[in-house]
Amino acid sequence: MARLKKVYLEPSEMPKQWYNLAPDLPTPMLPPLGPDGKPVSPEMLAPVFPMNLIEQEMSTQRWIDIPEEVLDMLSVYRPTPLVRAFELEEALKTPARIYYKNESVSPAGSHKLNTAIAQAWYNKKFGIKRLTTETGAGQWGSALSMACALIGLECKVFMVRISFDQKPFRKLLMNTYGAECIASPSNETKAGRDILAVTPHTPGSLGIAISEAIEAAVTDPTGQTRYSLGSVLNHVMLHQTIIGLEVKKQLLKFGEKMPDVVIACVGGGSNFAGISFPFIYEKIHGAKIDIIPVEPSSCPTLTRGPFLYDHGDTAKMTPLLPMFTLGHSFIPEPIHAGGLRYHGMSPLVSAALNDKLINPLAIDQIECYEAGILFSRVEGIVPAPETTHAIAGAIREAKKAREEGKEKVILFNFSGHGLMDMVGYDKYLTGKLVKHEMSDKELFKYLKELEDYPKP
Numbered sequence: 001m002a003r004l005k006k007v008y009l010e011p012s013e014m015p016k017q018w019y020n021l022a023p024d025l026p027t028p029m030l031p032p033l034g035p036d037g038k039p040v041s042p043e044m045l046a047p048v049f050p051m052n053l054i055e056q057e058m059s060t061q062r063w064i065d066i067p068e069e070v071l072d073m074l075s076v077y078r079p080t081p082l083v084r085a086f087e088l089e090e091a092l093k094t095p096a097r098i099y100y101k102n103e104s105v106s107p108a109g110s111h112k113l114n115t116a117i118a119q120a121w122y123n124k125k126f127g128i129k130r131l132t133t134e135t136g137a138g139q140w141g142s143a144l145s146m147a148c149a150l151i152g153l154e155c156k157v158f159m160v161r162i163s164f165d166q167k168p169f170r171k172l173l174m175n176t177y178g179a180e181c182i183a184s185p186s187n188e189t190k191a192g193r194d195i196l197a198v199t200p201h202t203p204g205s206l207g208i209a210i211s212e213a214i215e216a217a218v219t220d221p222t223g224q225t226r227y228s229l230g231s232v233l234n235h236v237m238l239h240q241t242i243i244g245l246e247v248k249k250q251l252l253k254f255g256e257k258m259p260d261v262v263i264a265c266v267g268g269g270s271n272f273a274g275i276s277f278p279f280i281y282e283k284i285h286g287a288k289i290d291i292i293p294v295e296p297s298s299c300p301t302l303t304r305g306p307f308l309y310d311h312g313d314t315a316k317m318t319p320l321l322p323m324f325t326l327g328h329s330f331i332p333e334p335i336h337a338g339g340l341r342y343h344g345m346s347p348l349v350s351a352a353l354n355d356k357l358i359n360p361l362a363i364d365q366i367e368c369y370e371a372g373i374l375f376s377r378v379e380g381i382v383p384a385p386e387t388t389h390a391i392a393g394a395i396r397e398a399k400k401a402r403e404e405g406k407e408k409v410i411l412f413n414f415s416g417h418g419l420m421d422m423v424g425y426d427k428y429l430t431g432k433l434v435k436h437e438m439s440d441k442e443l444f445k446y447l448k449e450l451e452d453y454p455k456p
């Protein structure tokens with residue numbers, strides 16, 4: 001008999017509610033602050049987001065119903081499979097059992113569609129006609145473009161310049177879904193023009209692109225445009241928890257009660273939150289689970305950044321968020337994992353670190369590409385450069401289990417495939433990639449600006 005390699009769920013077994021970690025955190029979350037240093041009110045966010053999503057953003061309800069129509073759209077590709085990585089285990093000669101949740105099966109190629117569909121639906125419901133957003137590597141832009149096409153919204157995407165140049169197919173995918181995609185910084189916004197005036201050849205950053213997208217939304221004189229963010233915010237983490245909630249049911253079908261280790265890569269924190277928050281719930285209630293977010297050593301927000309109030313964007317348009325940060329002006333090395341090049345971290349993920357519920361790790365891109373190549377050759381799926389960080393983390397854990405002779409259960413999130421990211425693989429395969437570690441000097445340079453900000 002063939003061994004049990006993957007577990008699907010029936011559409012009827014899809015979770016009907018999202019899980020909100022906020023009410024379960026041992027230390028209550030700090031509020032975001034406005035320009036006056038006071039907590040922001042829902043009304044202050046209203047020009048940027050629709051009120052139904054602002055309510056989710058601020059919710060302290062543990063379980064939030066997933067609307068029927070959203071479930072129906074998600075069921076195009078959900079539930080996603082949980083796969084046992086037998087071949088990877090054999091290649092590593094580890095006694096560990098390794099499972100990965102395959103979010104790459106979504107039509108947009110990553111987990112990002114989980115929140116794109118939900119956000120587009122809530123905006124449409126609120127009477128909004130057009131969404132603006134930013135995208136780093138292009139996955140978020142593709143996901144939101146697709147969701148807007150399905151739901152009937154216009155979509156405009158500001159794409160970080162370096163990725164725009166490295167990944168021309170991403171732009172074409174967005175155009176195919178009917179969205180507009182322009183390189184950021186652009187001449188279309190004041191935020192973009194200001195930056196181009198000082199640094200005309202900047203590779204751009206997510207922080208800059210966010211500034212441009214917010215500006216484009218709030219300056220629409222018709223008031224029918226809102227902004228949509230693919231990570232970082234509480235409601236985005238919420239929408240992604242469907243991942244971990246499915247995994248819980250699937251692990252049981254594999255005969256596993258609980259993972260020993262849960263791993264995911266972190267940019268703004270959403271695919272990590274998605275797979276880990278339902279297990280952080282178990283950890284808060286006594287389960288022994290090691291929960292590991294993996295970030296690039298060239299953008300070491302959780303492992304080396306301080307916990308401060310900082311803006312989510314370069315032009316300081318967002319409220320001050322309580323988070324681990326490298327400073328809103330930080331422009332990371334142009335590594336290929338574009339989705340991990342973000343200066344800040346989700347306030348919920350940051351709070352989980354402050355409560356010592358997670359153990360972050362930073363890994364260099366060379367080790368990550370090695371992991372990605374091994375995974376491709378034994379399991380067959382080419383991972384996104386972001387996802388290779390999770391795989392590298394899982395491989396380290398599997399080797400540790402081998403050294404300790406322990407039968408651990410290692411779970412990681414396969415956040416997306418890399419079929420649109422072959423330029424990075426080309427660089428790796430032809431020996432053009434270099435190691436990069438941030439110096440302390442570089443680290444503190446951008447934090448100076450935050451000295452006069454309110455402190456958490």
Ligand SMILES: *Cc1c(COP(=O)(O)O)cnc(C)c1O
Pocket residue numbers: 110111112139140230231232265266267268269270271272339340384386387415416417
């Ligand atoms: C965007 C992206 C990430 C990083 O974003 P998070 O919000 O931290 O999940 C990771 N993997 C893939 C495939 C992505 O598209």
